[in-house]
Amino acid sequence: MTTPRVLLDGLGIGESPRWHDGRLWFCNWGDDEVIALDPDGRAEVVFSEPEVGAHSIDWLPDGRMLIVPKNTDRGRLLRLEPDGSLVPHADLSGLPSGFNEIVVDGRGNVYVNGADFDFLPFLEKAMADGMDTPLHERPDFVPGYIALITPDGRARQVADGIAFPNGMVVSPDNRTLIIAESFAGTLTAFDIAPDGSLSNRRTWADGLGPDGISMDSEGAVWTSVGERDVARVREGGEVLERVELDRGAFACMLGGADGRTLFVVAAEWNPFDPFGGPRTGQVLAMDAPAPRAGWPGH
Template structure:
């Protein structure tokens, strides 16, 4: 596909991109910021409460912003930004095991959050490249989870055996949730029951290195191949399109006026000091099909 153009450069790690009200919003890890940028590159830091270090974000149907802080201890809060800009607790996630990672919110106000079940950065730093075992068999690994946070704030842990859960997306009919299992190299799908619970686990596509994901109107998923390229994959695993990069894509999001611009959060990954270098970029490239679903 066409070479991607750079919207923003010189960032740290960039994650959790979301298209909202005409701009791409994303979390600037290592800087403790949420940034919103237009398709032309004009950008601003979105004000949050002092001390809130955003890890992932999403919006309720009424337009209020949800934020999972990077370090939610000691009370494990999911935060909500009110219309006046104040940050208040939305749900207590302290009963969930391990760290938290990604968030997606559906059109009914149900939120799904996941987590790896172990200390990811410590795990990555200690990886021995000569060890032939899969990552799921290395010391320190534990299966991750998905939890449902209903609109009333109740928390229900759903799935307990996710191989490093990463990006999630929900189809526009709110009947299917797709999640990246990064350590298994697969996209996994679940049916969503009317009460928000997940059933019928199955493989959507395998042979990838999936991270942050989004859906298009053709039923395809944009994600990472596991190398320096973003790929568009159909159910069953066929690669439909590729965008080659000079660094790793950590997450993708479709947006723009017609939903046909693919925004890519990319950076050069250093497991020993991931937040030091400023290799992060926000890139944009035309896409063949428009965005649908959540986020």
């Protein structure tokens, strides 16, 4: 691995990085915008609607972007049409609320996850109580879920009991979904059935601090570890590579022309005022030993 280089700084908090159409796209929390970044560091604001507050993004096979909005009064999952209009994507009335992360697999299935509780007040109370109890074992914790939206627009829940769901990846053969359970420090895997349902839940790797994740062609996953590092991890938990950062890693994404650049969105995290004070958000880039594979990122 090479030393991380700063491609862009002065951001709020970058999240949901995706390699798409030759650029790195990500949500810039705090400024309620989506930025597309060239490999040489030239940035363009491609979506900016404060009343939406783009929280997480991915793309349908036909190129339309899906947006998980921060402001759910506009809808819990939006689709950006070619004419620039935003429309609700599918009937989600039967699903729990609180969408967080999204991934679209190679068959056009959309997986979203979330948990129906207010994260920042929950964390503030846990810190005031002394953090003696693991977050996912607190009595006020609400377990998360994974939901599936198939290409025909039908939506249903396919997994529950997730210890604060975050980033997800789908393997290149569309047969395995891995999700970051951030509060448990675990990457959890499921088998994907032909109809998109999930089964055979199992621990893929633990002892981590996972948030947004990315898979490479050797089946390893890049994820955050601890408070500041990122690591390339093999199934079972073996750490193959580890990179120290000077601030917290919120998500990883493999991309670049050959898929061998690891992009990391990182920032200092202040749970009491996440978007106040100094703007510490950065996009970092470094060479990776194996190219990206699976989804997101195709």
